[in-house]
Amino acid sequence: MSVKIPAAAFFAALVIVSAGFTGCDRFGGNAPAAPGIPGAAPEVQVYAVNTTTAVQGQIQDYLALSGDLVAGSTVDAYSDVAGRVTRLYVAVGDQVRRGDPIAAVDPSKPGMSYIPGITRAPIGGTIVALPAQMGMTISQAVPVARLTGGGALEIRLYVAERFISKMALSxxxxxxxxxxxxxxxxxxxxxxxPVVDPASRTMEVKVNVENPGSRLKAGMFAKVRVITERKDQIVKIPSGAMIQRFGEDYVFTVETDPADPAFQVARRKTVVPGILVDGVLEVQSGLLPDEEVVVRGHTLLEDGSRVNVVDRAAPLSVN
Structure with missing residues (x-):
């Protein structure tokens, strides 16, 4: 008895058989081996990194302090007699010469008349304050005026005891x-x-200030960087480029892969660090100017690791 097979069922069976043969070929000797299987081509891992260029230039260490601008030389003018101020010859901001009159002080008392005493400028300079006012009664202990001489300004700084060894004249x-x-x-x-204040454990230091055009005024607040060390023609890199592990300091540079010039590899270089200032590190030895240094993505690198530079940061400034 013959059995009639529907056409749809015949074609479905044909597809299943074909798939079975295809699956056999997939795992046969002619197919490429998967990773981890003997005979498979090894995978080369590529690390994405950011780099910059080592720079030869200047680095300077400093101590950051602050203080107020004050007049370099300040002198108070006093009256020779006690009495009432009857006249002021000057105003704040006036320029005077040594011996110019500043104020007249009348020492007269009820029933007695005296010639007013004239208070004169002890130095040439600028009137910066007039404590004495018209009609005010003053004694010889009260300053009539305050003068600054020569227009020089200075800043008085107070240095913590631990930084005293870094201070020097000029x-x-x-x-x-x-x-x-x-x-x-x-x-x-x-x-x-010459002494340290035992209460604050600080030492006073005075700084001369160049004042071109007399734009700076006494009383202004200033931030001061005292340059304690300056080095020229040194190699410097961002501090984040250096890795410190197991007592060793090193960086990774980027070079062309000698086995395949189409790729780049990382080279580990031991360095001797110098001073560190504001994220800029001096490299005393182990690195040359203009070498390309990895600044990001270097934590997993080994010597010879293949890398792909995705960003090159601008190098540090020379000064």
Whole structure:
């Protein structure tokens, strides 16, 4: 008895048989081996990194302090007699010469008349304060006026005891003020106190301030960088480029893969670090200028690891 097979069932069976043969070929000797299977081509891991270039230039260490601008030389003028101020010859801001009259003080009392005494400027300079006012009765202990001489300004700084060893006369200073954003004024240490204040454990240091155009005024608040060390022609990199492990300091540089020039590899280089200032690190040895250094993505690298540079940051400034 013959059995009639529907056409749809015949074609379905044919597809199943074909799939079975295809599956056999997939695992046969002619198919490429999967990773981890003997005979398979090894996978080469590529690490994405960011780099920058080592720079040869200047680095300077500094101590950040702050203080108020004060007149370099300030002198008070006193009256020779006690009495009532009957006349003021000057106003705040006036320029005077030594011996110029400042105020007249009348020592007369009821029933007695005296010639007013004239208070004169002890130095040439600028009137910065007039404590004595018209009609005010003063004694010889009360200053009539306060003068600054020569227009020189200085900043009095107080240095913590642990930084005293870094202080020296003529150290250069960089001065910034909120009144002049973006500008830097120059100065230098001209006086160092011979003693340390036992209460605050600080030492007073005075800084001369260059004042071109007399734009700076006494009483302004200033931020001061005392340059304690300056090095020229050194190699420097971002501090994040250096790795410290097991007592060893090293960086990774990027070079062309000698086995395949189409790729790049990381090279581990031991370095000797120097001073660190604001995220900039001096490299005393182990690295040359213009070498490409990995600054990000280096934590998993080994010597010879293949890398792909996805970003090259601008190098540090020379100064």
């Amino acid at each position: 150290l250069p200073c960089e001065i910034t003020l909120d009144a002049f954003p973006g500008e830097t004024f120059r100065g230098s240490i001209h006086e160092i106190s």
